[in-house]
Amino acid sequence: MNIGENLARKRRRAGLTQEGLAERSGVSISVIRKLERGDRDSASLPTLRSLATALGVTTVELFRPTPTQLQPPIDDRSDLYLIRRALQPARTADGDLITLADDVQPGADDVADSVREISGLFRDSDYAGAVAALPTAISHARAAVAEADEPSRPGVWGQLAQVYQTAALVLIQLRKDDLAYHALGLAMDAGRRAGDDVLTASVVCSEGWLLTRQARFDEAERAALVTAEAIEPRMSRSPASQVAVWGWLNLGAAAAATRNNRMDVAADSLRRAHASAHVAAGHVPPRVAHWTTFAPAVVAMREVELAMVVGDAGRAAEVARTVPPGARPAVTYQRFRLDVAAAALDRRRRDEALAVLLRLRESAPEWLRYQRYAQRLVERLLHARSRAVQPELRALADFLNIA
Structure with missing residues (x-):
């Protein structure tokens, strides 16, 4: 059917x-x-x-039920060969991993430096650089885990979890969903071995993003809420990083519930996210970790997104005015700017929408290339034009490979 x-x-x-x-x-x-x-x-x-x-x-x-016609897979044997081999190494019958010979014996500090480098590449939307750097970072982090003494091993497992999680985030952006899901599973396992419930919960945030992009809204909502309940903080006592991850989980639940027309769940989740944002605001993570920067601006950016999901461009524009320029995290802010452009288009402010898209092309070109949302907005701009297409719009269409 x-x-x-x-x-x-x-x-x-x-x-x-x-x-x-x-x-x-x-x-x-x-x-x-x-x-x-x-x-x-x-x-x-x-x-x-x-x-x-x-x-x-x-x-x-x-x-449901909605069978889909699968398209032939993109041949990624060249571009993603090394990262695939790092995430899915060969195994012996005893379960041992077959790894490439490497004379480097990295220590915990070396792995931490790699985590910072890889995370920075993702934040800067340098996906080609991240794909190139990740295989070595993964193999070095694995080697460090094997060589670490018992007291330091949990910390190195945590670093490996973050490398796997960053790999998943990059692969989600590249729309390699199956490989990203595999990397998320590895990250969760490493987070559990590190004994870090908050880090493992942050991986659930990343998984929720993937599930929501696949329209698996009920699963994304359930996973986020169950995990949020498991790590629910005491606002006045718990570490700010735990409060922040709890807030992200509630935002993920709100995003999935809104798309699934479960507005009571979305409203409750947003209320909890607001509460956590005011507690975690201004917290600078002592280590590199995803989903630990959380502030009221993050919740506002997500509210703009959800307003656009329900088709309320006026509300989206109103909330957008409360978001300071250059809010963090950068990827969230870039996605928010696409929602701002969409709201402008819905209100027939086409020049305003085009200006937003052009600024994104200037500030985050590599990220913008992978955004189907941006392609749809440019297509709307092209179809809305009754006169000749201006050069800036034509150049943007060419940049996004739109006919």
């Missing part, structure tokens, strides 16, 4: 005609007809969410 057949079945079960569903949801009847006839095999997430709201179901229920 495809998504149109599923929609028609749920519409009939709700006792609605196509016209009635259009009136209740605010979705045009032509879109509903095209979906049910199979003329369209999908729709934008805000459209599906509006239909789900009108039918009283979650967004995920509209996707």
Whole structure:
């Protein structure tokens, strides 16, 4: 059953005609007809969410069952060969890993330097550099774990967990989901061996991002909330890093729940994220670790995203004005700027939207290349033009490989 057949079945079960569903949801009847006839095999997430709201179901229920036609995989044997070999080494029957000979015997300090370098490459959106550096960083961190004495081994396991997590984040950006999921599993195992519940919980934040991008909203929400409950901090006593990770987990739950039309869960999660942001604000992590920088601006940026998910461009623009320029983390801020551009487009402020996209091309070109969201926004700008396409927009379209 495809998504149109599923929609028609749920519409009939709700006792609605196509016209009635259009009136209740605010979705045009032509879109509903095209979906049910199979003329369209999908729709934008805000459209599906509006239909789900009108039918009283979650967004995920509209996707089920929805078989997808898999495309031939991209041949990544050259670009990702070394990182794949590092993440998926050969094993013997005894479970021993077959690793390449390496004369370097790195210590804990060497591994920590590698973690800082790799994390910096990811923050700067230098994915080619990260892919090139990660195989060596992974092999050195593994070697350091094997050579570490018992007292220092948990700390080195923690460094290895962060290397694996950074590899996963880079691979998610490159849309290598299966390999990213494998790296996340390795990161969780290393975090548990380090005895660091907060670090392991931060990996769940990364996993939630991957699951949400795959429209696995209910799983992402559940994983985030269960983990958040397990590490729930005492606001006045717990380390700020624990409060921050707890806040990120609640933001992840809010993102998944909003997309899945579970607004009560999203509201509760956002409330908890706000509380944690005020406690963790200003905290500078003593070590390199993902998801430990958390402040009210982070929650505001996510609120803008969620306002766009529900189609409220006015609310998105209002909250966006509270976000200071250059807010951190950088990747979150860059994604937020795409939402700002989308809100401007929805309010017919096309020049404003184009200006945002052009600034992103200048400040984060390598990151922007991998953003399908940016491609969709540029396509909207191209289709909205009744006159000749200006040179800046044409150059941006070329940059993003849009015909």
